[in-house]
Amino acid sequence: MSLITKLDFVGIPSQDADRARRFYGETLGLQPDPNGEYEFWVGETCLGIWEPEKQGRPFAPQKNAHLALHVEDVAAARADLEAKGVQFAGDTFDTGVCHMALFTDPDGNDLMLHHRYKPAS
Template sequence: MSSSPATPTPPAITGLDFVGIPTQDAERARRFYGETLGLRPDDHAEFEFWIGGTCVGIWEPERQGRPFAPQKNAHLALHVDDVPAAKAALEARGVTFHGDVFDTGVCHMALFTDPDGNDLMLHHRHTPTRG
């Protein structure tokens, strides 16, 4: 009778260290995320920003021999307290949104893209989570 090898235990994943944002122009992306969106720049990395406790790192895939492709249908849900007000403020800074603010019954959302076509959204959950 042969015994099958034991299935290895999965690694202990304890958090999300950063989210990579692909770009074809790191300077343009840096201005968009830092100046237009107003994200807090990292004190030690020119192309990283902080959203709460999550780091957003801008990178150019083509510089590493990989093809550029924007992140589609995997929106970064950027928390704001008031989606319509935040949408209006970003529209005044030249950001174009894809439609109006919509209510899912649980949250308000407004969809847009960065200059490279990466999908983003403004988001506010208005229904309490189950605890």
């Protein structure tokens, strides 16, 4: 039996927390936490923006561990974000199970729009 019961939050490193807050709140439209100025909710998972350099740690964007942000329609969500200036890394791709479109936040953290269209086997 695991002692771990859930994922409490995912830390999002930033060099400018106010800029990141605008991106996650205004551009992506995520729900802000009413009790945390730099926290947003995606379903039951909290994204917490933090500035490593303010704690004496080096800043490094999260790479190759894309947060898969669920959307019902990847093409529509991508078009909406592109209209807001978000640039995507290549074309949307189809894995045969899901659609994915890769992009980054203003700090270079890897993100993904994701929609699984086939049920898990």
